[in-house]
Amino acid sequence: QKEVEQNSGPLSVPEGAIASLNCTYSDRGSQSFFWYRQYSGKSPELIMSIYSNGDKEDGRFTAQLNKASQYVSLLIRDSQPSDSATYLCAALNNNAGNMLTFGGGTRLMVKP
Amino acid sequence: DGGITQSPKYLFRKEGQNVTLSCEQNLNHDAMYWYRQDPGQGLRLIYYSQIVNDFQKGDIAEGYSVSREKKESFPLTVTSAQKNPTAFYLCASSFSGQYGYTFGSGTRLTVV
Numbered sequence: 001q002k003e004v005e006q007n008s009g010p011l012s013v014p015e016g017a018i019a020s021l022n023c024t025y026s027d028r029g030s031q032s033f034f035w036y037r038q039y040s041g042k043s044p045e046l047i048m049s050i051y052s053n054g055d056k057e058d059g060r061f062t063a064q065l066n067k068a069s070q071y072v073s074l075l076i077r078d079s080q081p082s083d084s085a086t087y088l089c090a091a092l093n094n095n096a097g098n099m100l101t102f103g104g105g106t107r108l109m110v111k112p
Numbered sequence: 113d114g115g116i117t118q119s120p121k122y123l124f125r126k127e128g129q130n131v132t133l134s135c136e137q138n139l140n141h142d143a144m145y146w147y148r149q150d151p152g153q154g155l156r157l158i159y160y161s162q163i164v165n166d167f168q169k170g171d172i173a174e175g176y177s178v179s180r181e182k183k184e185s186f187p188l189t190v191t192s193a194q195k196n197p198t199a200f201y202l203c204a205s206s207f208s209g210q211y212g213y214t215f216g217s218g219t220r221l222t223v224v
Binding site: 032034036041042043044045046049088090092094097098099100102103104105 | 143153154155160162200202206208209210211212213214215216217218
């Protein structure tokens with residue numbers, strides 16, 4: 001069974017620090033990876049996608065992908081209380097029905 | 113503006129009653145999905161459809177039914193056979209999954 005694993009947290013970081021969220025996946029055929037942010041009581045919102053090994057930066061967010069080790073991470077620099085949310089990692093195998101496999105999410109708490 | 117719309121936002125169901133959750137998208141996406149999310153839990157796939165007039169069961173399809181008569185619409189019926197329907201229901205759509213899923217704002221269903 002294809003799995004995407006995340007530590008459920010909560011991950012607590014002080015305001016202004018770097019938050020590091022990690023995700024591992026079991027399907028070596030996964031080619032595309034996504035990070036969603038979900039505020040309490042709201043729907044998930046896509047914040048980052050990454051398709052090749054290395055880093056991808058977008059503002060305060062950096063996604064990192066290492067296909068050899070089968071892990072994906074999301075770094076949030078200068079964390080703000082408004083970043084407090086659950087972050088979902090998802091993996092896509094284009095050759096397996098174009099279905100995303102979601103991790104269970106990591107709850108991030110940024111303390112002022 | 114393109115998007116995916118779920119209605120109603122809140123829904124109350126009496127014991128033994130069928131209810132239908134609406135999901136409409138104007139993104140011209142081929143694929144649509146229904147997820148259930150229980151408090152503090154991850155996303156569980158109920159049904160998905162990758163093309164009009166075709167749909168497949170997900171991991172927790174029992175007690176639910178869907179139809180896909182139009183590309184834009186993918187309604188979910190929660191039947192009386194679903195014994196524990198209280199949850200947050202999320203509809204999503206995608207253009208082959210390559211760019212991730214777009215989620216609707218969700219419907220919160222409560223049994224009264």
